[in-house]
Amino acid sequence: MTRLFGTDGVRGLANDTLTVSLALKLGAAAATVLTRDRDSSKRRPMALIGRDPRVSGEMLAAAMAAGMASRGVDVLRVGVIPTPGLAFLTDDYGADIGVMISASHNPMPDNGIKFFSAGGKKLPDHVEDEIEKALDNLEDSGPTGTGVGRVIEEAHDAQDRYLAHLKEAVDTDLSGIKVVVDTANGAASEVAPKAYAAAGAEVVAIFNKPDSFNINDNCGSTHIDQVQRAVREHGADIGLAHDGDADRCLAVDAAGNVVDGDQIMAILAVGMKENSSLRKNTLVATVMSNLGLKLAMEREDIEIKQTAVGDRYVLEELNRGGYSLGGEQSGHIVAPAYATTGDGTLTGLMLMARMVETGTSLAELAGVMQVLPQVLINVPVSNKAAIMDSETVKSAIAEAEAELGEAGRVLLRPSGTEELFRVMVEAADQEHARKVAGSLAAVVAAV
Template identity: 45%
Template sequence: MVRRYFGTDGIRGRTNESPMTAEIAMRVGQAAGAHFVRGEHRHRVVIGKDTRLSGYMMESALVAGFTSVGMDVVLLGPMPTPAVAMLTRSMRADLGVMISASHNMFADNGIKLFGPDGYKLSDADEIAIEGLLDAPVSLAAPAEIGRARRVEDARGRYVHAVKSSFPEHLRLEGLRIVVDCANGAAYEVAPLALWELGADVISMGVSPNGININDKCGSTDTRALQDKVRDTRADIGIALDGDADRLIVVDNLGRVVDGDQLMALIASGAHRRGQLRGGGLVATVMSNLGLERFLQGQGLSLHRTKVGDRYVVEAMRAEGFNVGGEQSGHIIMSDHATTGDGLVAALQVLAELVESGKPASDLLHLFDPLPQLLKNVRFAGGEPLKDEKVQAAIADAEAQLEGTGRLVIRKSGTEPLIRVMAEGEDSKLVEAMVDQICDAVRKAA
């Protein structure tokens, strides 16, 4: 079945343009509600959101959809995506919804769905919901219409859960930490959790106004965080994205540390303590070859999946791994969470920092990444990757690599972009190959 609405991470798009309209959001609520109404119990859905202006509109539309088919709604307000996953499971809800476009700018929004187990929906569930979106709706009888209520202590519940992932014998006293919350969903919970664990916290990106989410801040733009870490002589900087499911770190020298280095640290630490399962970790095809070589040197493996943290989680569950993630900073530790959690991942990094006694600049750079370059080409429609000249450019690049590097070309699942990535021993060759393929894609598009 060709997907009309769902991409690699739920439904996403520009607000007030299909599929991100109030009308479609209401229909998603009705379709998802109908799909998950099973049995005679009173059904419940948990809804959280980030801080973008359109969240109010989308939240109201989803409430209308769910209640119209007889589901009760629990509203969390602005909360991280992993908090919605956690509370869906702990509140014994039938479904969880996060209204967020993650790291995108405020004009976009999205709908992410979680099952009663707190995991993102499977492809089968998403296809089933798509099939119901344009079907006639079976509305609840007047006396069976759902009710909606807000939970006031949701932030406290999540902070408590996050802190429980941090080793009990450790504290963050003596550490000066700069945290950039991207003016997003974690603007209250992240600084609070770090402060309660004893850190000297310097907060950034904690004044959301509906339109400044991810705007020159957070994990996708760390320049201000790097400056603040240097200016305040902080021990480390933590950057979250708009819905706080990804993490990028800045060391004490102001250098950016990506998800590959963080996964290497977390996995090797867990392996040293005898807590790593699966004999390695799970990452996507975008992770650097340097990570794979580092793990091999530790006697560990790297299991690769296609791009998308949901596919990482699926592989972790199927193969018995407990650490996985993406270079972009989605890091999943299944002992503590069912999805990527930037704050939980940050606490694991901080625990390693405290125990090692080393400066972050020494601790967080475990391998030298191979030269890697990613460029995006926007396209309006069609299938540019099927163009003969594009395929010829790709074949030529693969021949030039001769097994010494990798090439990953794919269509984005969240934006109208073709992503072209290459890595290898020679940085000039990598750049030339990427530019050659991008030029071919532009002409085809």
């Protein structure tokens, strides 16, 4: 049986595979599992529910709230808020459960449900598995009378709490920095421009007018060309692009060159090492990170710990090892001292603070790392498991690795959120990487 939870919660086409009925039952199941060991002598259990601006979030959040209230959990709805904001607020309000309704960078028709436990922490696999089991064994009836949970429709101070947290986390005066920020018409459309302006930066905000239908629509971190163009037009020092739920941040330098998550991690890791805040002198990254990051960190005498793809696995390694910085090439950057998950707005603040502290341009800072040519092809597939087991695919990978030698690498993996198989190849030059990736993608598509 296919696992309901992917690498980042439950995701699907809203009102098709991700239905109101499923959200209602998930709410009840999660409430059952996540409050099971709670001391019943304390106040009633409480959950926070936030969402991004896409239209289906309204009905899914309502269904989730109803499901949780039906199991005796009081629900506080915090409205449109970035995923990292919801994680922070779960801890700040002392809630037992946090729920974010968002499909992140996916198109508007999709949506997703992400759960956080007390403290704003993502759930480990085994707890998600428990929720799935509870889903199959739900009783129709729950508590009655005074045992039914209350639903409070809006927390008026939620955004202010999150903004105050960001200001406290990065208190560097950013006066003199001109920043273009693309909020993807998403959850950070208000928060990110406010946070950057509050820190002293001159802010040019684009794609910050969500209308429930335009989230991620030719904008945000998956369409970085919009920020590149705007940075050049406005003569900005830096451009920042977030995704729909703002847990990602990609950057653009003053000339319009992209600075990806690997480069951002390299910049921040070097800075944290200098001020002795890079714990155990270690950076946590995934297997998708560019080989150039590994080489750069070796030169800087910084160790890299590698994980599977997904910020949850980065988080697990950060917590397990007590490290202070980790992330993904896609722009999920995690600094555990300030956040329990990737926070795009916080990343933007940290990056600009580094520019101010060093008096150095983003382009110069990014020069710490040389990005090796990398080609990523997403191959639509109907059976990801069959690709993993295919001897033809395994043979093609072995041949490609032999051809590239130590000057490159190959990585094939299934998407955790979409029916895609990702083929990634790095090589000494772009054409060679493109040729090898194309050949491997053709083999995968034929299986």
